[in-house]
Amino acid sequence: MVTIYDVAAKAGVGMKTVSRVLNNEAHVRPAMKDRVMKAIDELGYRPNLAARQLAASRSFLITFILSDVFSSYQTSMLVAASTECRLRNYHLVVEVRDQDETAERLVERVTANLRPDGIMLVPPLSNDAAIVRAIESKGTRLVRVASTLSGYGDIVPVRDTDVSHKMVAHIAATGKSRIALIAPPFDKAAASERVTGYRSALADARLPYRADYVVKGDFTFASGKAAAEQLLALPEPPDAIFATNDAMALGAMAAARQIGLDIPRDIAIAGFDDSPGSRTMYPPLTTVRQPIPGMARNAISVLLGHADALEELVPELIIRGSTQPGAAAEVHGEDM
């Protein structure tokens, strides 16, 4: 294996100078830098991470903690964050929270083993106070993509109010007037923004807010199905359902289909997240696409202190066949 000494010898410079070039430090004349670069190139030299970690007592690692590998929201973040890390000569490592693992044990495991320089958390873990506290107690740097703005760590805020408003406005514009909501559980603060947007859009469209049109779910398919069944059993059932995530929207679709309703004619259904499953339905699901890659890039930038040039982030309405008959045709199914 070629080491930093080999490079130094080949370039005819001191070993320390090579180190400077590697770390992009100041005080290296361009000519020297080029010579070193050339030697690195010709030798195919790759610095030994373990040695750097040991000497610099930092790991060049960011840990991304995932609560659910099947969540497209989380995995999309992961991919974008990983790419961003690589650009900055860092490495993203992934840890998955075991079901029934306590916050303390999780954080202990994650910080004690690879000793990351920072941790990145996304919903729902980013809103979990116990985990955030545990990380704080370890003193590890943290960035959270979250709607809970208080607590330890830097924050990349998630703001759903506007887009939620737009979605409900879109549904109203298709001629529906009895728009129900499958809301998130109260303790998920994240989602309350989605509720706020729903209410304000109803007001704007001069539609009444009806308490019986709001049913809570817990972000699972099953809860969405149950909620929709409850809504559809109402004396005056809704003619549209806005679910605050895609899994629940799919549950609602299943419930509607089961009693023979046509989507979107009898009932329009919309979700939130633009999960892969939302495209592989018939009809495909109208949903909200968050600027996930940008959020992830921003999070890594914040964590690594390159806080300049953060991206502007704008969520997007994805209108498909579940709310608008014509839209179905334009959708191309992609991978699951």
Add this chain to the structure above:
Amino acid sequence: MVTIYDVAAKAGVGMKTVSRVLNNEAHVRPAMKDRVMKAIDELGYRPNLAARQLAASRSFLITFILSDVFSSYQTSMLVAASTECRLRNYHLVVEVRDQDETAERLVERVTANLRPDGIMLVPPLSNDAAIVRAIESKGTRLVRVASTLSGYGDIVPVRDTDVSHKMVAHIAATGKSRIALIAPPFDKAAASERVTGYRSALADARLPYRADYVVKGDFTFASGKAAAEQLLALPEPPDAIFATNDAMALGAMAAARQIGLDIPRDIAIAGFDDSPGSRTMYPPLTTVRQPIPGMARNAISVLLGHADALEELVPELIIRGSTQPGAAAEVHGEDM
């Protein structure tokens, strides 16, 4: 940060003895071992990975390369493999192949950075000859969960013939007689086993094999939809479709639904993989569940040389509403 010296001092032993205990080496008297353990415990000592890596010139890392974070097949493997690694005091790190990244570049990146002691590959990457060759040229150990048995690396075989046979037999048993197949592309050897099972089951059920009932797909939703459209346009359309993965099965469902067919009355549809999406349909999809956690555990065992006690693996038919009307009721929707 507490080091190995602190532990040695506290236990009143030589530093090297602590090292022996940590590495579970022979030649340590039980009494001594206990004393060291106690000191480790009291001090909350955690060995410094970077230092171990540097000194031992191995990384205690296994890299799992993912081609698609949305593939439940791959992510399920990942979780199981990660757990197994942890049990053996190893760490699983995840790398995602960028789209349009060459095999060489991918392997270079993966081996040069974290320098894993081994790499684990699952389909479809495990059947990619270029990647396997690139890994071989780096000399990194490799284990593949694959149906391609030749080439570099240890293999954990995937055998789909039997379960594919069972699936077709099941469909035939429900009274369907015109069973079509959405096959994998020819170059995916993995799937030819699924085709073999299909043909032998037809023979057993004394049903004719019809070439026009076999259409190729490429494992995507879109290709499944297109294939089903082609099948359903036949003069004598099939009354059942067995798709060789779930994404294509969902595509087929969408196609059938679009022309107003009832599933499973007019047409039964079955998939392969038991993806999360297969449960969040109405009706839920009959599919095949592979013993993924066991396969992943076996792979890690092989890689780490604990080849004793490999698990016996048996795939399972998951019968749901898309082939059997009654079955729909028993299905509980889970997370997406």
Add this chain to the structure above:
DNA sequence: CGCGACATTGACAGCGCTGCCAATTGCGAT
């Protein structure tokens, strides 16, 4: 009871790199 063989323990030199500090160099201002 004594000797050799083996089990047990410890000392010490690095692994490849970065941080600190000293040596050298370059350059503008006298």
Add this chain to the structure above:
DNA sequence: ATCGCAATTGGCAGCGCTGTCAATGTCGCG
């Protein structure tokens, strides 16, 4: 041209651990 200061470069120790080898103990056996 000369001096002073800052920019550049290099040397060296050591990060925390494992591998090697030497120094002890320990035990069986004659």
